Amino acid sequence: MLTSCRFCPLRSYPVFAPMSSAEADFMESFKVDEISVPPNTTLLTEGYGSEHLFTVLEGVGLRFKLLPDGRRQVLNFLFPGDFLGLQAGVMGEMKHSVTTSSAMRLCVFRRSQLMSLFREFPERGFDLTWVGAVEEHFLGEALAQIGQSTALTRVSWALAKLYRRARAVGMVEEGACRLPFRQRDLADALGLSLVHTNKTLARLRILKVASWSGDWLRVHDFETLARLGQVEGDLTEQRPLI
Amino acid sequence: MLTSCRFCPLRSYPVFAPMSSAEADFMESFKVDEISVPPNTTLLTEGYGSEHLFTVLEGVGLRFKLLPDGRRQVLNFLFPGDFLGLQAGVMGEMKHSVTTSSAMRLCVFRRSQLMSLFREFPERGFDLTWVGAVEEHFLGEALAQIGQSTALTRVSWALAKLYRRARAVGMVEEGACRLPFRQRDLADALGLSLVHTNKTLARLRILKVASWSGDWLRVHDFETLARLGQVEGDLTEQRPLI
């Protein structure tokens, strides 16, 4: 049984721009399936197209690129509400891969119907462009942090961002949330070596700012974490839900 | 007198996806003006919206973000064919600033007509999403390079990319093109100090791979440059022209 878009639990979170019931109804006709996958499932592969596009309903994962020399760059962490496969949809092939870190539940759409979405519901087409712009914005911010900061700043920035994103979709309880990523994932996201990432996480733990171990992130002093990570404002901007 | 989109000189370059004459005609009705601006003109400002959206016809420039501590991250270099203001169009405000490095000529569109573009010509809406995806792709690649490479690789990567982009829009003649950027711009793009960028450029000059000085980039050995910069394939992918 598929979750009805009208009653999609994600719609209630204020991070997501309101969706009219006409839009929700239309999305429901666009949605072709709903699937559950285990951790470490590859959903999309760099260099390949995809018959299907997805929206994350539950669970977390990674977007990443593999470099010619075998290293890996994690581009972003996936949370509920994220739309997957936009590049495959418009460019024909993915420019990065997507994999799950926890079990994940996803809405499934058909790529071949994408153009008809633009035709039949232009507002949704607009929102899809918006989603792309949000991703671009995030990567720009990441580039600025990775390019110009020290390890402590980078790690703090990442933890603050992760914490805020988790909180926005109701994953935080009592200052803690389950984030089943590996230190390797964070290192690959920040362009740091695993060893140095580990030592920096240890510093934050000793400073009693945030501690991340055993799949759980606990933030003891968000204000300090945000300051160290040069993260400004608490207002999480709205973005559309596809 | 405005350049007619039908006869836009950029359409002849193979980097740009073909545009039907119906599309060109529609774009012509969407285009409201054409302007020329001097070097060092701020076209769009981070944090602000914009009444107008642009497409670069001639000239080069920069997209950049200012960081809280005063540093600057250059996100990308602008070339003819680039569309400016997508974020302002869909998110309401720019997430980075845009400035010119040379004199520049631009097509001008009206932001308030953007939604009607999605409504009246869904294919163009699709292309706009595509443009966003291309930008996302580029930033992902930049993140991977900046995050995980040594200075020589980063600089080689940037020069190879700049050279290819310039060549794709006919700016290269006899292995050289005019690129009126400063070393500071490159340093801010790559997250390197100005001093180290300078020394790395000197190395490439000594190696007789590429020399960039006095506004001119001369590439003597593109193959080596591409190898050093881990740039693969010469096939420049098509992207839509807006």
Place this chain on the structure above:
DNA sequence: CGCACCCTTGATATCTTTCAAGTCAGGTGG
């Protein structure tokens, strides 16, 4: 028990930044 995977820690090597000076060309006013 042994193995695989992940996290942790110390010592050393490498790269990059910072600091400090110096060059060079163009522009300006006496």
Place this chain on the structure above:
DNA sequence: CCACCTGACTTGAAAGATATCAAGGGTGCG
């Protein structure tokens, strides 16, 4: 014409940050 200034580029030496190498510890699991 020259003195002076400014912006951009160049170079060397020392300080700082991060990577790499190496080894050990913990946990879950067949």
